[in-house]
Amino acid sequence: MASSVKGIAPKQVSGKNRRVVIVSARWNASIVGALVEGCRKTLLDAEVHPDNIVHVEVPGSFELPFAASRAIQSGSVDAVVCIGVLIKGETMHFEYIASAVSQGIMDLGLKSSVPVIFGVLTCLTEEQALARAGLTEKGHNHGVDWGLAALEMIAVSESL
Amino acid sequence: MASSVKGIAPKQVSGKNRRVVIVSARWNASIVGALVEGCRKTLLDAEVHPDNIVHVEVPGSFELPFAASRAIQSGSVDAVVCIGVLIKGETMHFEYIASAVSQGIMDLGLKSSVPVIFGVLTCLTEEQALARAGLTEKGHNHGVDWGLAALEMIAVSESL
Amino acid sequence: MASSVKGIAPKQVSGKNRRVVIVSARWNASIVGALVEGCRKTLLDAEVHPDNIVHVEVPGSFELPFAASRAIQSGSVDAVVCIGVLIKGETMHFEYIASAVSQGIMDLGLKSSVPVIFGVLTCLTEEQALARAGLTEKGHNHGVDWGLAALEMIAVSESL
Amino acid sequence: MASSVKGIAPKQVSGKNRRVVIVSARWNASIVGALVEGCRKTLLDAEVHPDNIVHVEVPGSFELPFAASRAIQSGSVDAVVCIGVLIKGETMHFEYIASAVSQGIMDLGLKSSVPVIFGVLTCLTEEQALARAGLTEKGHNHGVDWGLAALEMIAVSESL
Amino acid sequence: MASSVKGIAPKQVSGKNRRVVIVSARWNASIVGALVEGCRKTLLDAEVHPDNIVHVEVPGSFELPFAASRAIQSGSVDAVVCIGVLIKGETMHFEYIASAVSQGIMDLGLKSSVPVIFGVLTCLTEEQALARAGLTEKGHNHGVDWGLAALEMIAVSESL
Numbered sequence: 155m156a157s158s159v160k161g162i163a164p165k166q167v168s169g170k171n172r173r174v175v176i177v178s179a180r181w182n183a184s185i186v187g188a189l190v191e192g193c194r195k196t197l198l199d200a201e202v203h204p205d206n207i208v209h210v211e212v213p214g215s216f217e218l219p220f221a222a223s224r225a226i227q228s229g230s231v232d233a234v235v236c237i238g239v240l241i242k243g244e245t246m247h248f249e250y251i252a253s254a255v256s257q258g259i260m261d262l263g264l265k266s267s268v269p270v271i272f273g274v275l276t277c278l279t280e281e282q283a284l285a286r287a288g289l290t291e292k293g294h295n296h297g298v299d300w301g302l303a304a305l306e307m308i309a310v311s312e313s314l
Numbered sequence: 315m316a317s318s319v320k321g322i323a324p325k326q327v328s329g330k331n332r333r334v335v336i337v338s339a340r341w342n343a344s345i346v347g348a349l350v351e352g353c354r355k356t357l358l359d360a361e362v363h364p365d366n367i368v369h370v371e372v373p374g375s376f377e378l379p380f381a382a383s384r385a386i387q388s389g390s391v392d393a394v395v396c397i398g399v400l401i402k403g404e405t406m407h408f409e410y411i412a413s414a415v416s417q418g419i420m421d422l423g424l425k426s427s428v429p430v431i432f433g434v435l436t437c438l439t440e441e442q443a444l445a446r447a448g449l450t451e452k453g454h455n456h457g458v459d460w461g462l463a464a465l466e467m468i469a470v471s472e473s474l
Numbered sequence: 475m476a477s478s479v480k481g482i483a484p485k486q487v488s489g490k491n492r493r494v495v496i497v498s499a500r501w502n503a504s505i506v507g508a509l510v511e512g513c514r515k516t517l518l519d520a521e522v523h524p525d526n527i528v529h530v531e532v533p534g535s536f537e538l539p540f541a542a543s544r545a546i547q548s549g550s551v552d553a554v555v556c557i558g559v560l561i562k563g564e565t566m567h568f569e570y571i572a573s574a575v576s577q578g579i580m581d582l583g584l585k586s587s588v589p590v591i592f593g594v595l596t597c598l599t600e601e602q603a604l605a606r607a608g609l610t611e612k613g614h615n616h617g618v619d620w621g622l623a624a625l626e627m628i629a630v631s632e633s634l
Numbered sequence: 635m636a637s638s639v640k641g642i643a644p645k646q647v648s649g650k651n652r653r654v655v656i657v658s659a660r661w662n663a664s665i666v667g668a669l670v671e672g673c674r675k676t677l678l679d680a681e682v683h684p685d686n687i688v689h690v691e692v693p694g695s696f697e698l699p700f701a702a703s704r705a706i707q708s709g710s711v712d713a714v715v716c717i718g719v720l721i722k723g724e725t726m727h728f729e730y731i732a733s734a735v736s737q738g739i740m741d742l743g744l745k746s747s748v749p750v751i752f753g754v755l756t757c758l759t760e761e762q763a764l765a766r767a768g769l770t771e772k773g774h775n776h777g778v779d780w781g782l783a784a785l786e787m788i789a790v791s792e793s794l
Numbered sequence: 795m796a797s798s799v800k801g802i803a804p805k806q807v808s809g810k811n812r813r814v815v816i817v818s819a820r821w822n823a824s825i826v827g828a829l830v831e832g833c834r835k836t837l838l839d840a841e842v843h844p845d846n847i848v849h850v851e852v853p854g855s856f857e858l859p860f861a862a863s864r865a866i867q868s869g870s871v872d873a874v875v876c877i878g879v880l881i882k883g884e885t886m887h888f889e890y891i892a893s894a895v896s897q898g899i900m901d902l903g904l905k906s907s908v909p910v911i912f913g914v915l916t917c918l919t920e921e922q923a924l925a926r927a928g929l930t931e932k933g934h935n936h937g938v939d940w941g942l943a944a945l946e947m948i949a950v951s952e953s954l
Contacts, residue, residue: 210470213463213467216420217470219423220423220424220429220430220471224471227427227474228474244438245446246437247435247436250436252890253416253417253890254417256890258423260856260859261421262424263859263863263898264863264902272856272891274890275885282885306853310864314861314867340485371630373485373626380583380584380590380627383583383584388634405595405602407595409596410596414577414592417577418581530793531790532790540743540787540791543744544794547794548794564762565766569756570756574739574752575740578740690954691950692946692950696912697950701950707954708954725916733897737897738900738901738904742904
C-alpha cells in the first residue's frame with residue numbers, strides 16, 4: 155500500500171471482524187467518490203469483510219455528524235469515517251459549515267466510545283481537493299489515511 | 315424538478331407520511347419567502363401531505379435553533395428545516411450570529427434523533443442571497459435542496 | 475410603535491400575563507440604557523404588567539448568559555432578553571467576549587425551554603452602537619425589536 | 635477605591651461571609667501578579683475575610699477553567715475569578731488558547747450555579763497588558779473590576 | 795532541569811505514585827518525538843515510575859481528545875498530556891483541526907476530573923515548531939513544560 159506523502163508513517167492494523175461505517179456527502183461527487191474508494195480499498199486490504207463496510211450517503215458535509223451519530227446509536231459499529239469535500243466559494247458558507255462540522259465530529263467522538271474519523275477536506279481551490287483525493291499527478295488519496303486511521307483508532311480505543 | 319446547479323445530484327425520496335417543520339426567520343423576508351416556498355413545493359412534490367408541513371416563523375436567524383428544538387420536543391416531527399438569510403453588514407453581527415446558529419443547529423441534531431437541516435445563507439452581498447434563492451436569472455433556489463435533504467435524512471436516519 | 479428600519483416586519487404579540495427578565499451589562503451604560511428602555515417600553519406597550527418586567531444588571535456582557543441561566547433556574551420567567559454593547563477596542567477582548575457570549579446564549583436556549591433573546595450589539599465603532607440604540611438621527615432602537623422578539627418567541631414556544 | 639477608566643461604573647457589594655477562589659496562571663508572572671493583587675485588595679476592601687480568599691496557581695491560562703471547575707466541585711466557593719495574561723506571539727497559540735479558555739469559562743458558569751469571572755487579558759502587545767494591569771502611568775488594574783464583578787455576581791445569583 | 799525561556803517559572807512537583815498517559819500524534823514525527831521525549835524525561839526526573847508513563851500513539855492531532863477520553867474512562871490515570879504538531883498548510887485544514895482539538899481538550903477536562911494538558915503546537919512554519927521542540931539552537935522543548943504542568947495540575951486538582 156502506498157505510504158503517505160505528507161509526513162505520516164501509516165500504521166497497519168488488521169481489520170478482521172471490524173465493522174466500519176463510511177458516511178460521505180454528495181457535493182463534489184467525483185472527488186468524494188475517489189476518497190471513499192481509497193478508504194474502502196484500504197479497509198478491504200486490511201481484511202475488513204466487505205459486508206462489514208457500510209456506506210451511507212448524505213446530501214452535504216453538514217449532515218455528516220448527524221448520520222455518524224445515528225450509526226453509532228445503532229450499536230453495531232466499531233468506527234465511523236466521515237468523508238466530505240468543502241471548497242471555498244463566494245459566500246461564507248464554507249467557513250461556517252467547516253467549523254460546525256469539525257466541532258460536531260469532535261463532540262460526537264468525545265461523547266461516544268466510538269472513534270469518528272474527520273475525513274473532510276477544507277480546500278480553498280478545487281485543485282487542492284483533487285490533489286488530496288489522488289486525482290492529480292503528484293496527489294495522494296487521503297481516503298487511504300482515513301481508512302488506516304479508523305482501524306488504528308479502534309485498536310487504540312480497545313487498548314485503553 | 316430542477317436539478318441543482320451547484321454540483322450535487324439531488325436524491326428523490328418519498329415524503330409519504332412524513333411530517334416536516336419549516337422554521338424561518340423574518341429578516342430579508344422576500345428572499346426567505348422564496349426559499350421557504352422552494353422547500354415547501356419540493357416537499358409537496360415528494361408527496362408530503364400539506365397538513366404535514368408545519369411552518370413556524372421566528373424574528374431572526376438566531377432564534378432558529380431554539381424553535382427547532384421546541385418542535386423536536388413536541389415529539390411529532392420527522393425533520394426540521396431551518397431557513398434564514400444573513401447578509402454581512404457594517405458591524406460584526408453577521409459573524410457572531412452565523413457562527414452561533416450554525417453550531418447551534420449542529421448541536422441540536424447531535425443531541426436529538428431528528429435531522430435538522432441547515433438552511434441559512436451566509437452571504438457577503440444581497441446579490442449572493444438573491445441568486446441562492448432563485449431570484450436572479452441564473453440563480454438556483456436552495457430551498458429545493460433543503461427540502462430534498464430533509465426527506466433524504468429521514469430515510470438515512472431510519473436506515474441506520 | 476415604530477417599525478424596524480432594517481428589513482424585519484415586527485410582529486405584535488400580547489404580553490398579558492407574561493413575565494420577562496431583562497439582563498443588561500453596565501459597560502457603555504448610556505447606550506445600554508437606551509436599549510433597555512426601548513425594550514421595556516415595548517413590553518409595557520404590549521401589556522406586560524410592570525411588575526412582570528424584572529431588570530437585572532451585571533458588570534459586563536460576559537456575565538449575561540450566567541445571569542440569564544440563573545433567572546431561568548428560578549422557574550418564574552417566560553423569556554429572557556440579554557442586552558449588552560461590545561465595541562471593538564485595541565486588544566482582542568471584543569472578539570473573545572462576543573464569541574463566548576453569543577455561543578453561551580445559544581447553548582442556554584437549547585438546553586432550557588425558555589427563549590433567550592440575543593440583544594448584544596457587536597460594533598466596530600461607538601457610532602454604530604449609538605445608531606442601533608436609536609441615539610442618532612437616523613438610528614433605530616434595537617431594544618424595541620428584542621422586546622417584540624421575546625414576546626413572539628414565547629408564543630412560538632407555546633405553539634409547538 | 636479607584637473607579638474604572640473604561641466606562642463601567644463599579645458597583646460596591648459587601649463581601650462579608652463570602653468565599654472567593656482566585657485561580658491565576660504563571661505565564662507573564664509580573665503582570666498576572668499585579669492583577670491578582672488588585673483583585674485580592676478589592677475583595678479585602680469589601681470585607682471578604684482573608685481566610686476566605688483562596689489563591690490557586692496553575693501553569694498557563696488553558697488550565698484556568700479546569701482548576702475553576704475543581705474548585706466549584708469542592709462545594710465551598712461562592713465565586714471564582716480566573717486571571718491570566720495572553721499576549722500574541724509568532725504562532726497561532728494565542729488564538730486557540732484564548733478561544734478555548736473563553737468558551738471554557740463560559741460553559742463552566744452555565745453548567746454550575748457559581749459565577750466564574752473571565753479575567754483573562756487577550757492582548758496584541760505587552761504594553762497593552764501592562765496598561766490593563768495598572769502598570770503604566772495611565773493604566774487601570776482590571777483585577778479591581780474582576781473582584782467587584784465576583785461579589786456583584788454572587789449577589790445577582792442569589793437575587794434570582 | 796532547564797527553566798523555560800518563555801516567561802514561566804517551572805514548578806517542581808513530585809511524580810511519585812502518579813500515573814500519566816501521553817497521547818501523541820504521528821504527523822511531523824521527528825518534532826513530536828522530541829516533545830514526547832522532553833515530556834517523558836521530565837516525568838521520570840520527577841520520580842514518576844517508568845511503568846506509570848503510558849505512551850499511546852494516534853494518527854493525527856484530531857484523534858488526541860478521543861484517545862485521551864478513552865484513557866480517562868479506563869479509570870487508572872492521574873493526568874493526560876496530548877502532544878501534536880500542527881503546521882499551517884495550503885488548505886484550511888490547520889485552522890479547523892486546531893480549533894476543534896483545542897476546544898475538544900478543554901471540554902474533556904471540564905467534564906472529567908482529570909487534568910488534560912494541551913500540548914499541541916499550532917505553528918505557521920516548520921521552523922517555529924522545531925524551535926518549540928528544542929530542535930534549534932535557541933529553542934526550548936515545550937514537552938518539558940507539559941510534563942511539569944501535568945504533575946502540577948494533579949496536585950492542584952487534589953488540593954481543591
